[in-house]
Amino acid sequence: MSLAGITLDKLVIILLLAAFLIGPERLPLLAEKLGTLVRSLRDMAGGAKDRMREEMGPEFDEVDWKKLDPRQYDPRRIVMDALKDDPEDFSTAAAKASVATVSGLPQRPTGPMRFDDEAT
Template sequence: MFGLTFEKILIIGVIAVFLLGPDKLPHYAAQLARLVKQLRTMANGAKDRMRDEMGPEFDDLDWKKLDPRQYDPRRIIREALSEDDDVVTPAATAVISRSPNPDGAYLKRKLAKEESLAAAEFAPFDTEAT
């Protein structure tokens, strides 16, 4: 919790003993215990109130799925674009992208462009292009 390890808590306790002194330390420790109990009570009350206001349909909700730290846009896009629930790996997409479809529109346009350039012997030039 808050990155506090046992060693850090022990060091804080030793520093507190030296700063507060042995006569005031029990009083402040009791106040800290009361504060922790109040915070725990407030947190449980807020949780119960939220559960009452949201209704019973939210009892079975998996809150870990809604955690923004679980968000991976690459996985979401990969799952959305995959067919038949097969996840396409990045290596498979690289292989697919390197071998164009011979019946695809890209190769047809490329061949048509090469044929038209061979017949005209020069590339088209647009004088109004910026």
């Protein structure tokens, strides 16, 4: 298991070095402070979860949180899927353009774009 590139053997070495550098006098105090910090972070996370459940109501339990995990989105796969799609042929694009014109949507200007010399 690796957390941010730190494997278990590297973590043990870091802990041994920290224990050696900190010294046996201050190590119990720092361990106690670390435990307090971890407990307070766990309590804050639990409080945030309870508040979300309160505010969202029964829908909170129905949400599939795994679908909202940003780690599942692979940009390479998204691009490959977009490139695999067949581009529209000209007749389909023309049909859509005529539907847009009939439906009253604003038409795109044709010809060269106007240029304003006084614009900043």
